[in-house]
Amino acid sequence: MSESATNPMRDAIESAISENPVILFMKGTPEAPACGFSARTVAILESLDQPFAAVNILPDPAIRQELSAVSGWPTIPQLFVDGELVGGCDIVVEMHSSGELQQLLGLEGAEAAVTEARAAEPAPLAIENLL
Amino acid sequence: MSVSPEELKQRIESGIPGTSANVTGDGAHFEAIVAGPAFAGLSRIAQHKLIYDVFGTELGDRIHALSIKINPTETA
Numbered sequence: 001m002s003e004s005a006t007n008p009m010r011d012a013i014e015s016a017i018s019e020n021p022v023i024l025f026m027k028g029t030p031e032a033p034a035c036g037f038s039a040r041t042v043a044i045l046e047s048l049d050q051p052f053a054a055v056n057i058l059p060d061p062a063i064r065q066e067l068s069a070v071s072g073w074p075t076i077p078q079l080f081v082d083g084e085l086v087g088g089c090d091i092v093v094e095m096h097s098s099g100e101l102q103q104l105l106g107l108e109g110a111e112a113a114v115t116e117a118r119a120a121e122p123a124p125l126a127i128e129n130l131l
Numbered sequence: 132m133s134v135s136p137e138e139l140k141q142r143i144e145s146g147i148p149g150t151s152a153n154v155t156g157d158g159a160h161f162e163a164i165v166a167g168p169a170f171a172g173l174s175r176i177a178q179h180k181l182i183y184d185v186f187g188t189e190l191g192d193r194i195h196a197l198s199i200k201i202n203p204t205e206t207a
Binding site: 037072073074075076085086087088089090091094095 | 197
């Protein structure tokens, strides 16, 4: 562990990953993403109303270097859930389409509720229309 | 130094035996659709890492962005 003792950046990244249930390392900020892949990943999390911590890797090249050393993943963005690397933009997009992301985030119930609400919506309208 | 989709295709196919790749791109941003028995049974993370490993530090540098879609072959 002598390596980590002399590597405060790596320590900071590892604590951030373990302390935040959902954390996204990205280029730019959720408000102003600096890359299309980061933007797409943020948009998916926001569409699910999923709160997440975000780290902008651009201000210091050492963040990206240490992050990739920790995760073994070379590209940005990188999404972690419960301390585990989920993947980059491609994987997040695929898992969102398949519903696996919602499941991983524990949003299954919420999703079902939304679907039910949507399905239920036309019914009262139809009744009104009949009246 | 510009990178061609053809170069990426050949490197994926020779780097991961039994794989076929279809790569499109503009010299900086690429999309690869890759299929092969090497990906079967692996997690998405492990599948993408197989491809990342072919290019190493060139990713994000010489190859600005590589989007990956995997079609694992059911049987070899």
